[in-house]
Amino acid sequence: MIARLASAAYFVLSLGLFLLLWQLAALWSDSPALPMPIAVLEAFVEAVQSRELPYHLAVTLARTLVAFVLSMIIGASIGLVMGRSGRMDRFFDSWLILFLNIPALVVIILCYIWFGLTEAAAVLAVSINKIPNVAATMREGARALDRQYMDLARSYRFGTWKTLRHVILPQLSPFFAASARSGLALVWKIVLVVELLGRSNGVGFQLHLFFQLFDVPSILAYTIAFVIVIQMIEIFLFKPWERHANRWRP
Amino acid sequence: MTWLSIEIARKGYDSKPKVKLSAAIGLPKLKDAESDQKATVLKDIKLEVGFGEFVCILGPSGCGKTTLLNLVAGLDGTFDGRISVRQTNGRSEPRIGYVFQNPALLPWRTVGENLTLVMRPDQLGTGVERDLLAEMGLGDCYDAYPKDLSLGMSRRVALARALVIEPDLLLMDEPFVSLDESKASELRRLLTRAWKSRPMTVLFVTHDSREAIQLGQRIIVMAGSPATIQRDDMVMLTHDQRIDPLYIEAVRRQILSETRPRL
Numbered sequence: 001m002i003a004r005l006a007s008a009a010y011f012v013l014s015l016g017l018f019l020l021l022w023q024l025a026a027l028w029s030d031s032p033a034l035p036m037p038i039a040v041l042e043a044f045v046e047a048v049q050s051r052e053l054p055y056h057l058a059v060t061l062a063r064t065l066v067a068f069v070l071s072m073i074i075g076a077s078i079g080l081v082m083g084r085s086g087r088m089d090r091f092f093d094s095w096l097i098l099f100l101n102i103p104a105l106v107v108i109i110l111c112y113i114w115f116g117l118t119e120a121a122a123v124l125a126v127s128i129n130k131i132p133n134v135a136a137t138m139r140e141g142a143r144a145l146d147r148q149y150m151d152l153a154r155s156y157r158f159g160t161w162k163t164l165r166h167v168i169l170p171q172l173s174p175f176f177a178a179s180a181r182s183g184l185a186l187v188w189k190i191v192l193v194v195e196l197l198g199r200s201n202g203v204g205f206q207l208h209l210f211f212q213l214f215d216v217p218s219i220l221a222y223t224i225a226f227v228i229v230i231q232m233i234e235i236f237l238f239k240p241w242e243r244h245a246n247r248w249r250p
Numbered sequence: 251m252t253w254l255s256i257e258i259a260r261k262g263y264d265s266k267p268k269v270k271l272s273a274a275i276g277l278p279k280l281k282d283a284e285s286d287q288k289a290t291v292l293k294d295i296k297l298e299v300g301f302g303e304f305v306c307i308l309g310p311s312g313c314g315k316t317t318l319l320n321l322v323a324g325l326d327g328t329f330d331g332r333i334s335v336r337q338t339n340g341r342s343e344p345r346i347g348y349v350f351q352n353p354a355l356l357p358w359r360t361v362g363e364n365l366t367l368v369m370r371p372d373q374l375g376t377g378v379e380r381d382l383l384a385e386m387g388l389g390d391c392y393d394a395y396p397k398d399l400s401l402g403m404s405r406r407v408a409l410a411r412a413l414v415i416e417p418d419l420l421l422m423d424e425p426f427v428s429l430d431e432s433k434a435s436e437l438r439r440l441l442t443r444a445w446k447s448r449p450m451t452v453l454f455v456t457h458d459s460r461e462a463i464q465l466g467q468r469i470i471v472m473a474g475s476p477a478t479i480q481r482d483d484m485v486m487l488t489h490d491q492r493i494d495p496l497y498i499e500a501v502r503r504q505i506l507s508e509t510r511p512r513l
Contacts, residue, residue, distance in 0.1 A: 170358040
């Protein structure tokens with residue numbers, strides 16, 4: 001309890017210091033390029049009241065969710081196959097390295113050129129950026145599977161489905177959790193770029209608009225709102241799930 | 251009458267075990283240049299076991315005893331030879347319970363779940379696993395995770411897991427190693443009791459000659475590189491004699507006098 005209070009106090013203090021420094025910097029620069037915290041708060045309240053921010057936030061979150069689920073499923077499958085089959089791994093390893101190193105922007109531009117400025121192209125572009133990362137992480141997990149549990153599954157005649165569910169997937173859950181966390185962080189950032197380049201709604205589109213209008217308070221208000229939402233997902237969804245998945249660990 | 255017949259002409263190191271989904275974790279390959287002699291683990295192993303026998307396979311560490319058990323369990327099909335089992339109780343494939351050298355309990359499943367996972371569909375919901383655990387003094391651990399068990403308890407759960415399926419063939423790979431003597435002998439008592447209460451064949455691998463004499467009706471001594479069967483003795487001791495150090499020592503001298511391994 002005391003430890004909790006202490007960490008809460010630290011959080012409030014460090015946040016307060018951050019706001020103070022921001023305020024001082026804004027006062028010192030005295031330019032519209034760096035608005036004061038109170039101006040950002042006003043912009044935020046206004047955007048919420050006009051229902052613009054909730055709408056664009058929801059659109060971006062929906063895109064993030066679809067792209068995230070898609071890349072986790074596809075990436076995990078690719079990683080599993082590559083981790084378990086030496087031949088597949090040797091053959092497709094160079095592909096993986098290639099895709100890991102293509103800049104996100106290139107993928108986005110090419111997707112828009114090839115598939116048009118559509119919703120599907122946008123989500124696809126985000127997924128293509130994320131899939132190689134998930135695959136690389138899951139491949140490590142699949143390589144690290146413990147032989148003794150495979151022997152157990154074999155000698156007690158578990159069958160494919162039972163082996164997958166009770167023997168393989170539990171061993172992969174830490175790798176899955178790791179790629180899910182880094183995945184969410186990466187995916188929403190790429191979604192913003194995708195929206196900026198070729199969508200007419202979403203947080204990324206709004207930021208583009210504010211950039212042209214030089215509306216810095218709105219840019220910061222949208223950014224902060226979105227960061228808070230992502231942090232909520234992390235704290236209230238990912239962490240409890242991770243705790244549950246790791247309950248057996250010493 | 252022979253129930254289990256094992257004939258292995260040759261089993262080498264070089265073959266990758268064909269475990270589904272596990273190609274990545276192959277054994278290290280030996281170079282072709284290295285002699286065939288060195289690459290052979292087991293050679294000319296012939297063993298016939300009757301149903302209900304308790305056979306101890308005794309040999310120095312690393313001589314290929316585990317490999318032999320894995321072949322019998324069907325974990326590794328890459329060998330020259332044949333392993334066959336006669337029909338038991340109308341089933342063509344025997345039920346095999348395997349107690350590994352490590353307890354190999356699934357750490358992400360509770361003790362109870364570890365048992366129900368291996369059970370047959372018709373056993374589920376009957377509560378046999380609860381009864382067995384209680385009988386083995388593990389009644390309180392049903393909902394515990396393996397991380398909370400001592401090594402002795404883990405080994406006991408591993409034994410319970412092998413027994414709960416009512417095996418025809420029980421394979422045991424040094425199952426009581428690294429336990430102190432009192433814990434180990436308690437587990438040996440549990441095992442002997444289980445074997446007496448239900449007919450099953452036991453293949454018990456150990457490097458401890460005293461343990462083999464205490465448990466086995468029959469002792470196979472394996473040694474050499476590649477390993478072969480050096481001796482095959484019946485142990486004619488009564489229950490009381492088996493726990494008497496003098497008798498054990500006498501049998502031990504007799505079995506090991508003509509074989510090279512120091513056990």
